[in-house]
Every structure is written in structure tokens, then in C-alpha cells.
Amino acid sequence: MEFVYIIVLSLVSVAILFILTKLIGFRQISEMSFFDYVVGISIGSIAAEMATNIDIEWWKGTTAMVIYAVVGILFSVLSQKSTKMRKMISGKPIILIDNGKIIRSNLKKARIEINDLLTSARGNGYFNLSDIDYAIMETTGKISFLPVPLKRQLNPKDFNFAPEKEGLCINVIIDGHIMEEDLPNAKISREELERQIRNQGKRVENIMLATVDLKKQLTLYEK
Numbered sequence: 001m002e003f004v005y006i007i008v009l010s011l012v013s014v015a016i017l018f019i020l021t022k023l024i025g026f027r028q029i030s031e032m033s034f035f036d037y038v039v040g041i042s043i044g045s046i047a048a049e050m051a052t053n054i055d056i057e058w059w060k061g062t063t064a065m066v067i068y069a070v071v072g073i074l075f076s077v078l079s080q081k082s083t084k085m086r087k088m089i090s091g092k093p094i095i096l097i098d099n100g101k102i103i104r105s106n107l108k109k110a111r112i113e114i115n116d117l118l119t120s121a122r123g124n125g126y127f128n129l130s131d132i133d134y135a136i137m138e139t140t141g142k143i144s145f146l147p148v149p150l151k152r153q154l155n156p157k158d159f160n161f162a163p164e165k166e167g168l169c170i171n172v173i174i175d176g177h178i179m180e181e182d183l184p185n186a187k188i189s190r191e192e193l194e195r196q197i198r199n200q201g202k203r204v205e206n207i208m209l210a211t212v213d214l215k216k217q218l219t220l221y222e223k
Contacts, residue, residue, distance in 0.1 A: 009058060010051040016062055017047045020069040035089050039072040090139040097135035100148065110137045121145060167214030176205040176223070186212040193218070 020043060043065050050061030079086040094110045096103060096117060107114065117135065120143040126132055134146040156163050170186035172179055172193055183190060196218050197204060209221040 009054070012058060013047040013051045013061065016065060017043060020065055035075060036072070039068050043068045093139060094137045095134065096137055096143065097129070097132055097145075100130065100133055102129070112137070117143070126151075165214065169211040169213050169219070171209065172212050172218075173204060173207050173210035173220075175209075176207060178204060186216075188212055188216060188218075 046061050046064050046068070050056060050058060050065075075085075075089055079089050094106050096106055096110065096112075102114070102117070107117065118129070121127070121129060121132060121135070124143075124145050126145060126147065131147050131151045132145050133148045136144045138144060170182050172182055172186050172188065178190060178193065180190070183193070193210075193212075194204065197207070197210070197220070200220065202220060202222065206223055207220055208223040211219045213219070
């Protein structure tokens, strides 16, 4: 009987956790603030305890999760409404490299070592700190880098050139199935799609992915 009770509690806690997470709207883990992380971990821990500890009444765990979720939503709203609250809850970015100079005091403030800075720089493709003009630790803990002018990537504007707009590619076939609901967005009919596939000597069921771009150009990837 206890085994069945644990199964039921597990399913209930997962359902509640899913609903609360949707309501809170947690960002991707790499973009979560410290407060988002704390709230997420707390709700997850309560859900796990609720599922495995049969001595805890289900409504107590549910109440605790809801309270954490409400606090998370409240703080999120306050952050959107007030700049001061946003800085207090999420903090503010810290400049680690300013005009090519490492700000050691800010490294201590951010609680990272020079090796952490070097690792992040290499992860972003900079193996020499002299290539970096500015480095900023964001409120999510991620470090953003701005290279010196000579190391920045060229773009069409540097050549006074304006490329044509490409737009998004629409997936029209996935795993051999035509995505009927996406065909209007791709501005292509099912008949035209099938005709183009036949002209290339292919079969719909043998296609892993098919995309259509803004110019109605069809690209096929076979299984």
C-alpha cells in the first residue's frame, strides 16, 4: 500500500512542479539569477521530499511549493516594475576587464579567480587576454567579452554592403511526416511540396527533415 501511495504522491508532486514552473516562467538555467536558482532548488527539494516521505501530508508540501512559487512570481513582478528592486534581487553586472586592464578588485567582488576568467575567455574563443577590450560578469554569472577592434569579426556594414533578408526556415517535414500546420507559414501547398520532392527523386517517408526558406527554396535531409 505504501508503494502505491508513493507512486501517487510522486505523480502529484511532478504535476504540481510542472504547473508551478510554467506559472513562474523560469528562464534557461544559464540565464537564471541567483534568486531564480534558490527558488527552483527549494521547490524541487520539497517535491522530492513530498514524493518519498509518506509521513508528510501532501497538502503541506503543496502549500510550501505554492508559497515559494508565489514569492518567485512576486519578486519577478517587482523586478520588472522597479530598477532598485531589480538591482537588489538580481544584482548588477560587474566589469572585470576595462579597456584591456583586469580589475582585480572586481574579480574579488565577483568571487572568481583569474583562472576562472581565463577559462571563460578560452570558452569564448579568446586564448590571449590582450585580445579583450572589456569583460563583464552578467547577473546570471555568465561573462560577456568585447574584443579589441582589430580582433572583432567583420560584418557587411564594414564593406558598405547590405545582404538580402533571409528570414526563418520553416520545418515542413519532420521524420517523414508533413507538418500541415506549418505549410501556410512556409507559403507552400502540400501538392507543391510533394511535387518538388518527387522532382528530386525522393519520398516523403524517407526524409528526416525538410525546410523551406523565405525564397521558397526547399532543402531536404534524408534519414
